[in-house]
Amino acid sequence: MYTFDQNYTKRVSVKDVAYFEIKKNIIEGELLPGQAVIEEELATQLKISRTPLREALQRLELDELLIRQPNGRLKIAPISVKEAEEMFLIRILLEGVVVRQATDKIEEREIQQLHNNIRMCDEAAQAGRFDDFMNTSSQFHFMLYEISGNKTAVKILYQLNDHFMRYRRLVPAKNFHEKNSSKEHQRVLDYIIARDASNAEKAMQEHLIKSKKIALDVIRGYKNLDQL
Amino acid sequence: MYTFDQNYTKRVSVKDVAYFEIKKNIIEGELLPGQAVIEEELATQLKISRTPLREALQRLELDELLIRQPNGRLKIAPISVKEAEEMFLIRILLEGVVVRQATDKIEEREIQQLHNNIRMCDEAAQAGRFDDFMNTSSQFHFMLYEISGNKTAVKILYQLNDHFMRYRRLVPAKNFHEKNSSKEHQRVLDYIIARDASNAEKAMQEHLIKSKKIALDVIRGYKNLDQL
DNA sequence: TACTATATAATTGTACACAAATATACTTTA
DNA sequence: TAAAGTATATTTGTGTACAATTATATAGTA
Numbered sequence: 141m142y143t144f145d146q147n148y149t150k151r152v153s154v155k156d157v158a159y160f161e162i163k164k165n166i167i168e169g170e171l172l173p174g175q176a177v178i179e180e181e182l183a184t185q186l187k188i189s190r191t192p193l194r195e196a197l198q199r200l201e202l203d204e205l206l207i208r209q210p211n212g213r214l215k216i217a218p219i220s221v222k223e224a225e226e227m228f229l230i231r232i233l234l235e236g237v238v239v240r241q242a243t244d245k246i247e248e249r250e251i252q253q254l255h256n257n258i259r260m261c262d263e264a265a266q267a268g269r270f271d272d273f274m275n276t277s278s279q280f281h282f283m284l285y286e287i288s289g290n291k292t293a294v295k296i297l298y299q300l301n302d303h304f305m306r307y308r309r310l311v312p313a314k315n316f317h318e319k320n321s322s323k324e325h326q327r328v329l330d331y332i333i334a335r336d337a338s339n340a341e342k343a344m345q346e347h348l349i350k351s352k353k354i355a356l357d358v359i360r361g362y363k364n365l366d367q368l
Numbered sequence: 369m370y371t372f373d374q375n376y377t378k379r380v381s382v383k384d385v386a387y388f389e390i391k392k393n394i395i396e397g398e399l400l401p402g403q404a405v406i407e408e409e410l411a412t413q414l415k416i417s418r419t420p421l422r423e424a425l426q427r428l429e430l431d432e433l434l435i436r437q438p439n440g441r442l443k444i445a446p447i448s449v450k451e452a453e454e455m456f457l458i459r460i461l462l463e464g465v466v467v468r469q470a471t472d473k474i475e476e477r478e479i480q481q482l483h484n485n486i487r488m489c490d491e492a493a494q495a496g497r498f499d500d501f502m503n504t505s506s507q508f509h510f511m512l513y514e515i516s517g518n519k520t521a522v523k524i525l526y527q528l529n530d531h532f533m534r535y536r537r538l539v540p541a542k543n544f545h546e547k548n549s550s551k552e553h554q555r556v557l558d559y560i561i562a563r564d565a566s567n568a569e570k571a572m573q574e575h576l577i578k579s580k581k582i583a584l585d586v587i588r589g590y591k592n593l594d595q596l
Numbered sequence: 597t598a599c600t601a602t603a604t605a606a607t608t609g610t611a612c613a614c615a616a617a618t619a620t621a622c623t624t625t626a
Numbered sequence: 627t628a629a630a631g632t633a634t635a636t637t638t639g640t641g642t643a644c645a646a647t648t649a650t651a652t653a654g655t656a
Contacts, residue, residue: 189611195426202430212638226520233461292454296524417641440608
């Protein structure tokens with residue numbers, strides 16, 4: 141009945157390519173907050189038809205990276221300080237859960253990977269490679285997401301992360317630079333190694349509260365600039 | 369430029385009607401967990417074309433009420449005890465936030481509405497109207513969602529609620545009957561009135577932990593039955 | 597019989613055309 | 627001139643046709 145090789149060539153749909161491409165453009169600020177999105181225009185640019193494009197756009201709308209106006213037109217989601225606050229708060233709670241669950245499940249090999257990540261973070265920081273630092277630093281969190289095995293929480297966290305990445309791009313990378321992030325990650329890892337889930341959670345939440353504050357200052361600054 | 373009456377006849381799209389209709393069928397168990405979903409079939413039943421149907425199905429997939437298999441086919445999401453546990457845990461956290469924020473913002477009129485809700489709950493329970501009791505009891509939570517004003521958390525909570533409603537339908541309503549739910553709601557409300565956000569949160573979470581336990585027993589029971 | 601290969605059918609993915617709704621430009625009217 | 631009405635253009639919503647993929651049935655081969 142089953143052949144060993146099932147020839148699963150992972151079919152990449154036009155829809156998904158469009159989704160990730162447009163999302164990238166939103167996050168990186170090629171498409172600006174508030175800007176109108178015209179289906180026909182975008183379809184022409186991406187050289188695809190409106191059918192799969194509309195499915196990609198609907199998904200971005202559900203992600204709240206696009207907003208549908210009462211007249212049915214789409215626009216790139218404006219930056220909202222209130223929403224940003226809500227999202228950071230939820231992140232703090234869910235990432236707390238994730239760390240707790242990761243602590244209970246983590247294996248030696250994964251601990252080593254987290255160690256390596258922290259080292260790479262330090263190296264990037266030393267060398268002044270800000271973007272590299274940010275990406276590597278994010279990876280620390282993502283690794284814990286995967287280790288936790290909590291699909292439901294992780295899905296939400298990744299969605300929130302899309303928004304956080306957009307916030308970052310609002311300002312030059314170095315302004316977002318959190319010098320102590322590595323040390324804070326190390327502290328979380330130390331508790332994880334000690335299998336102390338509740339302190340690991342607490343350490344992570346303290347870390348996130350700090351980055352929340354830094355981020356919100358930036359977002360508020362952008363908002364003020366925006367309103368001039 | 370603007371006429372007073374803008375003739376905003378809220379355009380109901382075929383897509384949205386399909387989305388809510390299919391969701392209803394999933395939640396109410398007309399479409400069973402694991403069952404295959406064929407686009408053409410459904411389109412014919414609903415007397416619509418595949419284009420808006422596909423958009424409705426994609427949304428249900430993102431809600432995780434539908435699952436896409438590796439071969440591209442859709443099926444009704446199976447019941448997963450693990451996912452259910454994850455969802456209840458997230459609910460407990462987010463609804464904690466919501467209650468805290470609602471406590472800080474609530475107005476006298478809204479307090480009266482919550483009072484009325486509890487009374488209606490008691491009446492339904494007395495009269496043995498189980499479905500009515502469940503619906504009214506849910507309303508208590510939804511009212512707090514709206515009062516909190518936390519759009520981000522509330523969106524997630526409503527999505528989770530779709531799954532919880534489906535779990536409920538797995539078994540006769542009376543098995544799900546939580547006798548003390550009214551009293552627990554009253555306890556939450558008392559703390560809200562006292563503007564004691566942190567105890568209101570705690571009371572709500574204790575309430576939710578109890579209903580989590582009841583629900584998970586039911587779901588585990590269903591799973592066992594399912595595997596025969 | 598069990599495995600493979602091939603043809604056929606079923607299903608999903610995409611493009612396109614037209615319908616419905618909304619916005620814009622242009623008149624008309626007071 | 628300003629407001630309202632009308633015609634035109636733009637944009638979104640839906641149906642349909644066809645392409646690409648996957649599943650199923652059939653036949654061939656060891």
